[in-house]
Amino acid sequence: MNILLLGKNGQLGSEFQKILPKLGTTTFLDYEELDLRDLQALEQVMNDLKPNLIVNASAYTAVDRAETEQETAMKVNALAPGVMAEVARKIRAVLIHYSTDYVFDGKKDAPYTENDATHPLNIYGRSKLEGEENIRQVGGAYLILRTSWVYSMQGDSFVNKVLGWARKNKNLKIVNDQISNPTWACELAKATYLILTRYKTNLIEEIGERHGVYHLAGGGHASRYEWARQILANDPNRTEQLVQTLEPVSSGEFPTPATRPLFSALDCSKIAKTFDIRLPDWRVSLQKAMSE
Numbered sequence: 001m002n003i004l005l006l007g008k009n010g011q012l013g014s015e016f017q018k019i020l021p022k023l024g025t026t027t028f029l030d031y032e033e034l035d036l037r038d039l040q041a042l043e044q045v046m047n048d049l050k051p052n053l054i055v056n057a058s059a060y061t062a063v064d065r066a067e068t069e070q071e072t073a074m075k076v077n078a079l080a081p082g083v084m085a086e087v088a089r090k091i092r093a094v095l096i097h098y099s100t101d102y103v104f105d106g107k108k109d110a111p112y113t114e115n116d117a118t119h120p121l122n123i124y125g126r127s128k129l130e131g132e133e134n135i136r137q138v139g140g141a142y143l144i145l146r147t148s149w150v151y152s153m154q155g156d157s158f159v160n161k162v163l164g165w166a167r168k169n170k171n172l173k174i175v176n177d178q179i180s181n182p183t184w185a186c187e188l189a190k191a192t193y194l195i196l197t198r199y200k201t202n203l204i205e206e207i208g209e210r211h212g213v214y215h216l217a218g219g220g221h222a223s224r225y226e227w228a229r230q231i232l233a234n235d236p237n238r239t240e241q242l243v244q245t246l247e248p249v250s251s252g253e254f255p256t257p258a259t260r261p262l263f264s265a266l267d268c269s270k271i272a273k274t275f276d277i278r279l280p281d282w283r284v285s286l287q288k289a290m291s292e
């Protein structure tokens, strides 16, 4: 199989770099090789490589910055996925794309299913939803996997932020009214890989038959406050922590340029039914991620 991975340096992309080579010949790209704002270059690269499988782990994920960089967010998150879908359809390739819980407004009081109405509250969420719609309009053999609160132990993830804050502050305030599913990038990549390996002998037909939007996120849900509490408890270097109190506060105490949905937990039963795939409980994954 000839595989193209976009966004190789991101949280999810880095995990895919480790496992996709088991499936075939791989080309891994990110900013430095291909700026996705250049849609013609994207089309050219895809036509030159003619992959059988495109895994799009790239995205403009700076939720607050997107409010002032709308054009960039729209190009990367909405237009580029549309181009990927068009070329994929032409060259008969499978497209795996990721979307977000931020397509919802967070006003529901139970986890969101794929049938729930979307209503993004910020530019990032709007750009990701347009990306979904652009792919859907083209059709073909695609999976749009909506996930939420993705973290890894690299870079600027929420986990690393909390660990950093805990080393500089005695009192930490964390919002307790934003609730979703913490999702370990490693498990998300592995679950995707499982689907791909299961159907690898006839990928285009098998994914084509099951194409659509699926929710795929860590099991259970939590507030950012509960998540932070577990991060501190699992810290392998707890003696380095200065923090003495962790205080739950409301989002109103930390105004941000982008409004975030309050309750955006995802119900992942459709993917469990269709592909027999479930991610472990978020606490189990967090413990594993922080002990590796």
Ligand SMILES: NC(=O)c1ccc[n+]([C@@H]2O[C@H](COP(=O)([O-])OP(=O)(O)OC[C@H]3O[C@@H](n4cnc5c(N)ncnc54)[C@H](OP(=O)(O)O)[C@@H]3O)[C@@H](O)[C@H]2O)c1
Pocket: 007, 008, 009, 010, 011, 012, 013, 030, 031, 034, 035, 036, 037, 056, 057, 058, 059, 060, 061, 076, 097, 098, 099, 100, 101, 128, 146, 147, 148, 149, 150, 151, 185
């Ligand atoms: N992170 C979350 O909490 C979260 C939640 C829900 C859904 N998701 C979705 O899950 C997927 C993976 O997220 P992630 O957290 O792994 O993202 P990430 O770590 O931000 O990685 C995204 C990658 O895309 C690259 N990229 C951004 N703009 C680009 C451009 N113009 N041209 C080429 N590459 C570009 C980034 O490069 P730079 O780093 O250099 O910008 C980065 O390497 C995305 O579809 C995201 O929307 C994420």
